[in-house]
Amino acid sequence: MPALQDMVHFKSRFSMGKIFANLSLTQRVMTIIFFGILFVGITIAIMLENEHHKSVLQQNKMQAVTFLYGIERDLIETEANDPKVLNQILQKAATHRNGELEFSLFSLSLLNAEGGVVTKTSQSKEHQMVMGQTQGADFDSMAGHHVQLLQKENSPFAGGEVQYFHDDKTGQKITTMTVSIPVKNTDYILSANLDLKKTMAAIEQTDRVFEQTLFGSFAIGFLVLYGVIDFAIRKGLVNPIRKISIVTSDISHGNFSARIGDLCCPELQHLGTSVDRMAENIEQLISEQETAYLQSLKSLMKALEAKDPYTAQHSARVAKFSVLLGKQVGLPPKELKLLEKGALMHDLGKIGVPDNVLNKPSALDDAEFLQMKSHPVTTAKIMKPLSRFKEFAQIAAWHHERWDGKGYPDGLQGEEIPILARIVCIADTWDAMTGDRIYRKGMSQEKAISIMENEKDSGQWDPYLLQEFISLIKENNQPSIEMETRQSA
Numbered sequence: 001m002p003a004l005q006d007m008v009h010f011k012s013r014f015s016m017g018k019i020f021a022n023l024s025l026t027q028r029v030m031t032i033i034f035f036g037i038l039f040v041g042i043t044i045a046i047m048l049e050n051e052h053h054k055s056v057l058q059q060n061k062m063q064a065v066t067f068l069y070g071i072e073r074d075l076i077e078t079e080a081n082d083p084k085v086l087n088q089i090l091q092k093a094a095t096h097r098n099g100e101l102e103f104s105l106f107s108l109s110l111l112n113a114e115g116g117v118v119t120k121t122s123q124s125k126e127h128q129m130v131m132g133q134t135q136g137a138d139f140d141s142m143a144g145h146h147v148q149l150l151q152k153e154n155s156p157f158a159g160g161e162v163q164y165f166h167d168d169k170t171g172q173k174i175t176t177m178t179v180s181i182p183v184k185n186t187d188y189i190l191s192a193n194l195d196l197k198k199t200m201a202a203i204e205q206t207d208r209v210f211e212q213t214l215f216g217s218f219a220i221g222f223l224v225l226y227g228v229i230d231f232a233i234r235k236g237l238v239n240p241i242r243k244i245s246i247v248t249s250d251i252s253h254g255n256f257s258a259r260i261g262d263l264c265c266p267e268l269q270h271l272g273t274s275v276d277r278m279a280e281n282i283e284q285l286i287s288e289q290e291t292a293y294l295q296s297l298k299s300l301m302k303a304l305e306a307k308d309p310y311t312a313q314h315s316a317r318v319a320k321f322s323v324l325l326g327k328q329v330g331l332p333p334k335e336l337k338l339l340e341k342g343a344l345m346h347d348l349g350k351i352g353v354p355d356n357v358l359n360k361p362s363a364l365d366d367a368e369f370l371q372m373k374s375h376p377v378t379t380a381k382i383m384k385p386l387s388r389f390k391e392f393a394q395i396a397a398w399h400h401e402r403w404d405g406k407g408y409p410d411g412l413q414g415e416e417i418p419i420l421a422r423i424v425c426i427a428d429t430w431d432a433m434t435g436d437r438i439y440r441k442g443m444s445q446e447k448a449i450s451i452m453e454n455e456k457d458s459g460q461w462d463p464y465l466l467q468e469f470i471s472l473i474k475e476n477n478q479p480s481i482e483m484e485t486r487q488s489a
């Protein structure tokens with residue numbers, strides 16, 4: 001049974017429905033059109049070919065009747081009853097006029113009123129052999145049947161139906177037709193047995209050319225149609241739907257400023273406008289919520305400043321140094337704005353650190369240090385609802401990460417840390433070294449620069465940003481920067 005199971009499995013995997021389901025919209029439409037045109041094309045081809053066959057065979061029949069009338073004239077003129085003389089007439093007609101006909105002759109027969117054969121032309125060896133091997137190919141009895149028909153109906157001719165025989169020995173298909181006319185002023189019936197091999201070959205050749213032309217035209221037409229429909233579907237349906245899909249995906253990922261804009265067709269434009277309106281409403285709602293939330297954060301910062309006055313001054317200076325470094329490395333204005341806001345609130349999470357730890361004038365023990373280290377995570381949690389300002393929250397969350405991956409809270413490494421957080425990290429360290437605390441005075445700029453230069457290869461900071469920061473401090477006569485920032489803080 002495994003073979004049967006395999007077959008069932010194969011069928012289920014490769015069923016037509018599944019194949020169809022994996023096709024693109026254009027391919028689906030074109031598959032339906034392809035089979036539709038193919039069906040119509042084959043039906044039309046069969047109908048036209050049938051009509052053509054009938055027409056050619058009708059021509060053969062009429063030509064045979066005309067041919068027999070020619071022989072009839074000779075028979076009437078002879079007025080002889082001698083079978084030998086009659087046979088000569090038939091033989092002569094068969095030999096001399098055979099080349100003018102579209103068909104070949106198997107034989108010509110003259111029958112009497114009783115259906116008996118008076119005389120008939122001799123048959124070729126090939127014909128005798130074929131007839132001898134072909135069941136039912138009794139043309140004399142067919143001609144005898146015509147005698148009865150002509151006597152009964154008084155028609156100008158009889159027969160003309162196409163008969164097919166199969167030669168069992170050679171496998172050859174024999175197509176034939178028997179046509180008979182009454183010979184005027186006599187009791188004779190003149191009958192011709194036609195070999196339609198030539199006619200059938202001509203028909204097949206015409207059919208082949210017709211089918212090749214038809215299916216060639218079909219293939220070219222289909223390819224052109226494919227191109228046109230593919231273009232139309234892409235332009236009118238696929239591209240607009242893709243645009244709607246991209247924008248809705250953007251919106252679902254928090255980019256509420258994404259818009260669909262103009263689309264090509266009214267039906268999809270209606271959908272696009274609805275999505276844009278929905279995004280506008282969401283953006284407005286989120287904006288209002290975030291504005292309110294930012295106000296809450298500012299209040300929290302005020303609370304933190306009241307709890308820890310150093311943090312307010314420190315944050316202002318870190319923001320200033322961060323923006324200076326951001327400008328130094330060519331950040332665009334939008335990024336600089338985010339950088340400033342993020343730096344101002346980078347230590348917001350310290351509001352969750354107990355006062356005795358936050359303001360401890362001496363070194364922190366391990367437990368206290370752990371509490372202090374939790375502030376970036378606390379800040380990130382507080383800022384999480386600000387979905388539009390992800391980078392802004394990342395600054396606070398990762399400003400204690402290190403370039404070498406040994407920082408906290410997530411141990412990010414190198415460029416995994418966003419550049420804004422890497423900038424704030426350097427500005428934060430700089431101010432921690434140079435800023436005054438209640439319990440100690442900040443170190444001199446020269447000493448801080450010297451420490452930073454010595455630590456350049458320690459792996460703590462982004463080497464490029466650190467180098468740019470040191471250059472910035474040196475080039476701008478750092479004390480003046482410091483004075484400016486401390487005053488503004």
Ligand SMILES: [Fe+2]
Pocket residue numbers: 346347375399400428
């Ligand atoms: Fe911090």
